[in-house]
Amino acid sequence: MSSTDEERSAEILTELDRLRNRTRTRTHGGAWLPALAIAALLLASIALYQMPFGQLTAISADHPYWAGLPDQQRQPVLSYVFWFVGTPLLFAATAAWYTLRARRLGLRVSWPIFAGAGLGVLLLLAVLAAVPESEVGSDALAPAPDWIWQGLLTPLLPVAVAVLALAWAERSPGLAAAGTWIALLTVWLCGTFPLGYLPPWATNLLGGGSGSLGGQLSLRPGHYLVLMALPLVVFAAVRAARTRRVPNA
Amino acid sequence: MPDDRPAPAHPALALDDTVHQRVRLGILTVLSETRECKFATLRDELGLTDGNLNRHLRILEQAELLRVIKGYEGRRPCTWLRLTRQGRAALRAEVAALEQLVSRLRSATAEPEAES
DSSP, X not given: OOHHHHHHHHHHHHHHHHXXXXXXXXXXXXXXXXXXXXXXXXXXXXXXXXXXXXXXSOOOEXXXXXXXXXXXXXXXXXHHHHHHHHHHHHHHHHHXXXXXXXXXXXXXXXXXXXXXXXXXXXXXXXXXXXXXXXXXXXXXXXXXXXHHHHHTOSTHHHHHHHHHHHHHHHTOHHHHHHHHHHHHHHHHHHHSSSTTEEOHHHHHHTTOOTTOOOEEOOOOHHHHHHHHHHHHHHHHHHHHHHHHHSTTO | OOOOXXXXXXXXXXXXXXXXXXXXXXXXXXXXXXXXXXXXXXXXXHTOOHHHHHHHHHHHHHXXXXXXXXXXETTEEEEEEEEOHHHHHHHHHHHHHHHHHHHHHHHHHHHHHHHO
């Protein structure tokens, strides 16, 4: 093979790169909407708490945490309806969005994986929530082992799984980071009590002195939910701006 | 003492005739970025005629590198195309062979410069 053939190979590779980038931008240009919708769902869930931003003197939270985070909710039934109706509605709206886009652009995304994973974990949550409830007071700083797993029965976990599945379907490292962030915050906040509990090693690391019993961050559910939604909002803004620059995307 | 070791195979030998054709490489590249792609979208993207695209699709389908899915959109018949696992692997191997060729070219052009 001559150097001309090798030059042609370089040309082909450049052309394939251009084609790949263009198709990728067009195919995955719609990811901003589900990301924004999930962020909106997380932010709307702030309304489920009695004092989402204000300090409470005492907190009691029942398993499962239907509002999402272990804090006092306005009405457990309202929280339950919010997540068990709101989340499937979100998936239905996303499915409609992807179907319309596929019809317009002629390019399909693996969105059923996103909806399937989210709904599957939500269903699993409903089944596991049949386990008898228990209540823990605000003075319990050291979580018991069963408290940790029961604490994970929260509607925030299906949301985290859905974002990770969306990241896979949209081949987006940004969404994968956002999903991991939501999952980590959920496991930390719902696997411990009270909300924002820091184990001794963490307080030592933050300068709380050795031999500490642990501590608590003075953030409230509203703050944590804003922190969870923030990467999704940033992702949606960047993706929407990038998509607008490409014609027919 | 002569070196008896066999010379490394030229990367051009790794090129697959079915995949290497320019249009077919384009088809596989577009399909690798989506779950499924409509026939008309692929035709417009690559600037081909229906007949020309059909000819290439048939070759790729016979090699089991893609699947042709026929259905309806409302009352209109519609054809969707999907890359198979073999198709994805074939594209990856082809791009790797092309990259090797290009790196040979780069090292060949860099050597005389280093000597001078």
